[in-house]
Amino acid sequence: MVQNEILTNLKKAVLEGDDIIAQELAKKALDQGIKPMTIVNVGIIPGIQEAGELWKKNEYFHTDIILCAEAFRLAMEIIEPKLSAGEKGTSGKIVIGTVAGDMHNLGKIMVNAALRGGGFEVIDLGEDVSKEKFMQTIKEEKPDILGLGCYMTTTMLEMREIVKHLENEGLRNDIKIIIGGVPCTQEFADEIKVDAWGKDAFDAVEKAKQVMG
């Protein structure tokens, strides 16, 4: 298989959510001597970006995006270790997690893939993440953006506590905050004084780029 064909098929596999094929093609691309950054930029990211376009056109639903995100993740798992430090996360560094008491991860999985597809380095702390864990990671990793997700109206209130915590620790001015998840709104984002609200995974990428200026 020629290099271009591998990359075309890789993009297709990501777009169509064929995770195992995407991973195999990523390996094959490396074996063929294609530069890791080329594989990412030509084979992997265009797949997730096109998925975003199809989402906007109502041709893709969460079922498609979630498979696409998984194919993206598996392909990146192969390529990412081969990228040089300067090639990773050129758009910025984001720490994300679902707040304490909340186990929902569907939105976060999609946001994670979309952000990485948008050139961000993403540190995903998982679900049910305590304030303390967020603080510790922020201090250690010094991210540009903190992404907070929730699914319930009760856990949504935890976001306010995290913002307060950041203020108390004197860290608020060093970091941008984006929130997301079913119960969130722009009004709530304004109320708890965060920088943006992402209404879905692809909107989150746009907002992340905006807050980075």
Next chain:
Amino acid sequence: MAQTGERKRDLGSVLSSGDKGHIAIAAQCHDHVMYLTEVPAKTFFTDFNLNFELGALVGKYYDLDSPAGGFDSYNLEVEALGGKLIYGENSMPTIDFRQPLIKNYEDLERLKNKKIDFYNAGRFPKILNTSGSMVSGMGIFCSPFSLAVGLMGFPKLIRAMKKEPKLYHSVMSFAVDDVLAPWIRVQNEKTGSLMGIGADAWASVPNLSPKEMMDWIVPYNQKLEKKCNEFGVITMNVTGDYCEERLDKFDEKILHDSFDVEIASMGGNPALFLVMGRWHEYPLQAVRDYTEKFRKEGKAVSITAGINARLLRDGPIEKIIDNIKRFIDAFGRDHGLSIILSNVPADTPSEHIHAAVAATHTYGKFPIADNLDDIELYIPTKKSFKEWRIENESIVKAKMKEEAKNERCGLAGLLWQQMGKINQNAKFKEEYADAKMSFLYNLTDQRYSALITIENGTLEVKHIENDSDTIKNIEVDGSIACTASLFFDFTGGKISKVGMIIKMLTGKLKVKGAKKMQELAKIMAL
């Protein structure tokens, strides 16, 4: 005779306050009730008697037409199967999706071989032993697809759907055959509930396309419906809610296709749920365009219209009121409309809910005015819940205790929803002022039968235990005896006259005092 089988097409009637003279408003309100009453989450979601009591109290505070509150209906079955839940300090429990019960066939086989005690597993007994319920006579369950999500997690279930359909179908079959049908049956046996409503928020747009739902989910909803019909319970699944977040992505075709999914999951009857979406922004004409075909055929269409959770929380009040007014103006006159406050956020200001209730009761007063702008809306200033509670809790609780004595179980509860309104009918009052008659609907395979009495111009429906002595000794003017399933079939018009005669000849349907039974039908036609 009351067309009990028609209940399916009018879930809104379950919440109906037609006898109060206005459109009904209910609230999906567990987080808010917990927040308002300051009860720890763990207590609130494990002590269901307290949960329902507080829900009823908050319902009275807001003057809602049914109790507020509720519980985590997506978790119960998974927990009973051994799934891990996270009980947060201040939040509703959630399934720990990091440790799903089913990751592969082996896990599924293990679960299949596990003997589930539906009377005692997890929090099942707490539900079964709770006195009273949110809606009398109605069981609650997690619909097949949402249950499968709880068992596997959404990504893994979708992966199975797309890449390993055999696993997907095995999990869905397990959900229906081994979990939900037996669980609904136990609820029916223990509480007498004849109707079950399935929560299915995972099966909504844009999580899935309408086609995916129609192909992969609806067949299992229908399978469950069929299985439960065999033991006399009607199930409905709230599948297909349209929840598109981006207004620029609103698509009428997708909306209409999602309505097709809703109806197919509701036994084919036109009952639409506009619950979680941004209905304050979507065009309502798109809904009318869809229901037109039913209205032209003279079919009643019920609409449960939701006030968006985020709008409720963030306000402003004017926008909340305007949204209710829009709903009533669009659907109040020619649809069976009820309003629901969708998943009320915990810290929603009480004045927002008071305004929503006042707007529904004012603009929704029957008959609905031609021009709602001509109606003046008065929103009473109310005390805070804390202050109100101090003054009213004991009175409300005493009243609730009294009401609980009159609880109507099984068929009696369902019949009352439809028949009770007749007591407000002047013609009935006048024509039957001196009448005295009684009727028995004896559902032979159920825990309870229903006794209808008419005396001094008042109709009453009560449940009676279905033991043979009670039934044998009861003296009534007319009676019908058959299984629940057959009862729903013939009241729903699914059996022809010839079919009924055959059932009577074979002893499956016993009718006594046929002429008097016709009299009851005449009354209900009033």
